[in-house]
Amino acid sequence: MPARALAPEAARAAAAAVTDPELPVLTIAELGILRAVRVSPDGVVEVDVTPTYAGCPALEAIEADVKAALRVAGATDVRVRRVLAPAWTTDWITEPGRDKLAAAGIAPPSPTGHGPTAGHSGTAGSGPVDLTLAVRCPRCGSTATRELSRFGPTACTALRSCASCREPFEHVKAL
Amino acid sequence: MTAPGRTPKESGTPSLVSAGAVVDPPVAVYATRLGDDTLILAQRLGGWITNAPQLEEDVALANLGLDLLGQARMLLTYAGEREGLGRDEDDLAYSRDERGFCNVTLVERADADFGEAMARLLVFSVYQLLLYDRLSASTDPTLAAIAAKAVKEVAYHRDHATQWVLRLGDGTPESHRRMQAGVDCVWPHVDELFETDDLERALVAEGVAVDRPGLRAEWESYVRDVLTRATLTVPEPAAAPVTGGRAGVHTEAMGYLLAELQHLVRSHPGATW
Helix, strand or coil: CCCCCCCHHHHHHHHHCCECCCCCCCEHHHHCCEEEEEECCCCEEEEEECCCCCCCCHHHHHHHHHHHHHHHCCCCEEEEEECCCCCCCHHHCCHHHHHHHHHCCEECCCCCCCCCCCCCCCCCCCCHHHCCCCCCCCCCCCCCEEEEECCCCCCCEEEEEECCCCCEEEEECCC | CCCCCCCCCCCCCCCCCCCCCCCCCHHHHHHHHHHHHHHHHHHHHHCCCCCCCCHHHHHHHHHHHHHHHHHHHHHHHHHHHHHCCCCCHHHHHHCCCHHHCCCCHHHHCCCCCHHHHHHHHHHHHHHHHHHHHHHCCCCCHHHHHHHHHHHHHHHHHHHHHHHHHHHHHCCCHHHHHHHHHHHHHHHHHHHHHCCCCHHHHHHHHCCCCCCHHHHHHHHHHHHHHHHHHCCCCCCCCCCCCCCCHHHCCCCHHHHHHHHHHHHHHHHCCCCCC
């Protein structure tokens, strides 16, 4: 029985500040997976999140973290909804989010053209294998980098190494 | 053990309910078919963890399996909702017997050799990419959303398989021999991918499902190109194609796979940790 409903701005701010468990330098707002926060007149907070990858195992942890953060902010009844459409792409990562990734030694993704404003278009026949845009080393800025493995420690990252500074690094691959 | 290719004795349309008394909504059956394909292949890919030729490949195949498992969870959850019997993704994954699964036989094969695993991944991911690309325009909003999400992931699967088939086929005599053997042994399962039936034809007419036979020409074009560039021989069409998976008639490998997939939940019902 809430005495009063949490202000929508306060609910939004609390949810937006939750960090991603696998890329903890980013908040879920910066990652672009927080889609909406609503507060009903009787105080129920409903939060929409979308997965980065269909099988992302972090989503359950994120849902628990969102509920906990909103309870701390004063909400008593929090519901987290998973939404699929429009599908997340790496273009949903905000500019400050990209800067934070680079600062943490993780190369941000190249633009895909399928972001928040672009509609879905099929990928058959134009797989990402053909995409050869240079990936810049987050440490020394060199573009002389190569892919070691397309699949890194999390679903959304690939492993690369830099020929200039000889350091390996992670790259959030374009999706 | 069930011989592949045998016609099921019971009704040709599989029911999600063993008793068979309930007529399943067609969309639930369709979502279960798609979900079972991804669930069973995810299980097979998981089996490569610690067994792949290099550490990076362990990680890669685990990632691919996780993508497929995520798709399976969404598809089976939706199947359960449309079925309307109160079953969730776990009920469908863990509590059905072999005859209740309607995946194609291609995905259940035990892959003893890495060449075989990559041949199957190529055959399946090329098909799945075409399928999801079309399904993302489905009139069913949930199926369309799942497909739009998954199509981007599967594009990476296809590229991964393509790179391995090219590298192994056009590699050493030993890698070429094993890659060719892999292609040869998955080939009898290809026809089943493009089979359809009355249930799917009706859903295609409503704009819900994808016309599977209509995907074949594009599939052939891509796969033949890769095999040719990999200096491999495209096998002749199988004299005795393996089929029956959609109707719940599986190969010997399926029972062993389900035993491993389901034994924990069945031995300890309701267990949590």
